[in-house]
Amino acid sequence: MHDICHLDSDWFVNALATFLIIGLVVSYCPQHLRIIQIGSSEGFSPWFLLLGSTSSAAGMLNMIALSWHTIQCCNDLSVGKCLEITAGVTQVVLQWVLFTTILVLYMIYYPARLKYVDIDIPAHGTLPPQHVKTKLLSDDWRLSVNVSWAVTIHLVLITIITFFVLSTRIQEPGGEVPHQISLWATFLGVSSALLAAIQYAPQLSRTYHSKLVGALSIPMMIIQSPGAFVMSISIALRPGTNWTSWAMYAVSGIMQSALLAMCIAWKFRQRRLKIDDFGYSLDSSSSTPLTDDIDTVVGEVSDPQVGDMSFDSNAEDAREDVPLLAKPSRSARSSRFFGWLRL
Template sequence: MTMLVSETCHFETDWATNALTGFLIYGLIVSYVPQHLRIIRAGTSVGFSPWFLLLGSTSSAAGMLNMITLQWPVIRCCREVSFGKCIEITAGVFQVGVQWLFFTIILVLYMMYYPPNLKYIQLEVDTHDSRPVQHIRTKLKSSEWRLSIIVSWAVAGHLALLIFTTFLLLLTTPPSPDPSVPHPRQITLWATFLGVSSGVLAAIQYAPQLMRTYRLKLVGALSIPMMIIQSPGGVVMAVSIAMRPGTDWTSWIMYAVSAVMQASLLLMCIIWRMRQRRLGIDDFGRPLGESAAVDQDASTEDSSQTQGEEGTVSVVVEGEDGDNAREDTPLLKPGNVVRRGGILGWIQGLRK
């Protein structure tokens, strides 16, 4: 038995694969950080589609657990090899884990920095005098905020279910009696399900975001530098995973599909960025000369329009579907840029 384990856990050092994996992990971190910082610095997550975040989070989770399932015999070898060798042979798992973690952080930031003035339905009250129309916030959640809350719980439930099922199968399924077959049939079927579902989710992941960005005709909170790095990086990542022992096409297909779809979103954002410069507006539809002043005076504007316990902010989104907006009409008014609510505000929103 000891001889069998030692033979199974004998791995030759592949410097090329290790260097590529290390480069990709570094690239993932460098590519996602600009997106995280962009949301935090802007103080808003305007421009993201909750469907895009739902599909992306569930797709990356399925891809990560597919990798863990297929490389489980390799992971178990960490008990027989040195710590450094363990890091080397499980680098592929760490690679997809970093991708899942950093994408899921986008969802967390989306909820934390969701504009408070868009969380609840606001009514316009005409006072029939010289005063302007009053905007009164109700206690009814807006449809997109309700959807965002459902998305958060769905992502958490999906992750918990996949983790439970994966480790239940890995820890209870007896090993394959045939040495030439690396995985038992149940494990192979589950890994295939995870890989195929991950690929399908990745294929449709960008459709809602492409539609939303097309309708807004603005870049919003999306990070162009992140997409510039990740579009070609997705192809390289697929190749890197394919080179790992124990993986198959179900492990890398998600990343190849995502790279193609993300390249399409990148092209659209570049076109809208050029349009914004021609119209003299920023990524949120604000006149460029007023952007700084709006950021500095945001808290003052919020307090001056407060109604009730938490206050309301007047917001007008014109022509979100692109049908009624003139080309020179900013689609997102300055009121959309709000101060962040913080982690406590996010948790409170989920509980409501």
């Protein structure tokens, strides 16, 4: 305990940790601001957000469990020294907070036009069919709500188990990490790395099939792709950590680099076709997508009792002249913060 609490200052490790903490905030800001500014989170895969949130949560608690002795040193040290020796923990906690914020913004700014199933009612004569909104939730929105609850339940569960293991630990002779903590931390680290390995698969699939960037932020990925490898090195240099603590960030860096390359390729394609990130023409006011490859994400009607469905006569019809990213009113935005909790 004494050696851990009174380690000599390493200017390189401290400078690297400070750089990464600032870099994390700077790298996530473009994505957060992009979703808020365009008022839409279209283009994200709910599975990507589920896997990323659970992976970062497991990685965070892995670091906390392995660094618990170091964290306890703050009771006897100055604030500056405490921040120095717990910089690795700060990095992973910040990583989890910033990524989970994307999930929160995804739910708040989920396009209202995609929350419910639309049907076409044939019109008489040569008139075009009418688009009518139903009260049936789309499969994608239902999945998004379930993902949010799954992330919350997972976080609560592993947090309770982690602090239970820490509170009942049996100290090993020689100051080694207690066996039960080592086993639990290994489970968290391995599960975090496995989740990170498959985290980008659904997002890569959605982005590949849509052939559009959507609400994804290329500047964020440009900063984070190499930053993930630097963060792996920074965590590996921290006392008390092992390969399970940094493996998740190395795997994430590789997968995110692949997503970045795909988004850059689609950017060039969009420029060639003169369409925006959501597939709409830049040369006209038409709101009809110009590409046939767009993932509509409206989903199938999940209620088999189609005959019993009721229509909302006051809902705005999804006409062809309705803008894709209509800016919601201030009151509508404020109601989104808790409205997504209800099905």
